[in-house]
Amino acid sequence: MTEAILELNGLTKKYSNKRGVEQITLQVKRGEVYGFFGPNGAGKTTVMKIITGLCRADQGNARLFGYDITTHYTQAMQKTGVLIETAEAFEYMSGYKNLQLASRFYPELGKSRIDEVLELVGLAKYKQEKVAGYSLGMKQRLGIAAALLSSPELLILDEPTNGLDIEGMVEMRKMMALLASEQGMTFFLSSHMIQEMELLCTRIGIVNEGRLIQEGLLSDLVDGQVYESLEQLFISTLQEERERKEYA
Known part of the structure; x- marks a missing residue:
């Protein structure tokens, strides 16, 4: 069972x-x-x-x-990874810096993991942009990336x-289906x-x-x-x- x-x-x-x-x-x-x-x-x-x-x-x-x-x-x-209600982030920081800050809670996290989750959620090319310039959808992607950090x-x-x-x-659905199946x-x-x-x-x-x-x-x-x-x-x-x- x-x-x-x-x-x-x-x-x-x-x-x-x-x-x-x-x-x-x-x-x-x-x-x-x-x-x-x-x-x-x-x-x-x-x-x-x-x-x-x-x-x-x-x-x-x-x-x-x-x-x-x-x-x-x-x-x-x-x-357990969590994203409830609104994705919160420091807007004066880049997406990458926000995840770098969050990664301090996971001392065993590999150095490449931040780039991996940014790629997963489709934010890799925007990782050095400040979150203040992100759309609502991009902020949501960042929140999901943070939830995925610890694998x-x-x-x-x-x-x-x-x-x-x-x-x-559609991209988010495919990503979740991939994580579930693989x-x-x-x-x-x-x-x-x-x-x-x-x-x-x-x-x-x-x-x-x-x-x-x-x-x-x-x-x-x-x-x-x-x-x-x-x-x-x-x-x-x-x-x-x-x-x-x-x-x-």
Whole structure:
């Protein structure tokens, strides 16, 4: 049986506005590309923040590589790369200098790794330009490059294609597919670009109003019989959930 490297068990977090997540339970197995989908405000980013230790759950737990994120944070995050919400960088520095600064957290990093990740994300020819002159899409690429620096086994990305044009989205999808197939990297992705993610994801979860309402292998859920596309599955699942609540 394939190892589960990300496990969420009864994850619950409530904010003062009564939003948040409730009883989220799922597993991401090694080598999977897991797509985490939902409307704005459904709880996707909250889940990702709990997974990466940026906020604490009220109940339940998150485990990465078998380590509880709250009690063994360093071990849990050791093989994990993260980009959540906006890619942050020092704008007065070049892209290369920003990654050089980030590389100080990884003392065993090879000297060529910065150039490798810049090439991977398509920023090699812009590496000496100051980030202040980067477009939103270029800054997003830089954030993904930073997440890849340590050659992680698990990559957690919140809206990784944010700010990218169509060509950039295709390039990013191909890059992630390559890392998954050739290096066995595992991905946990949140994105609104459902059509792009359908070409990449192997397993999906749909969250609405803080609850996981659909989850499974993409090939089982979208088989050309009941649902012909991930977009159709997504819309139908949300509609069924809203009707269920209306008539409950």
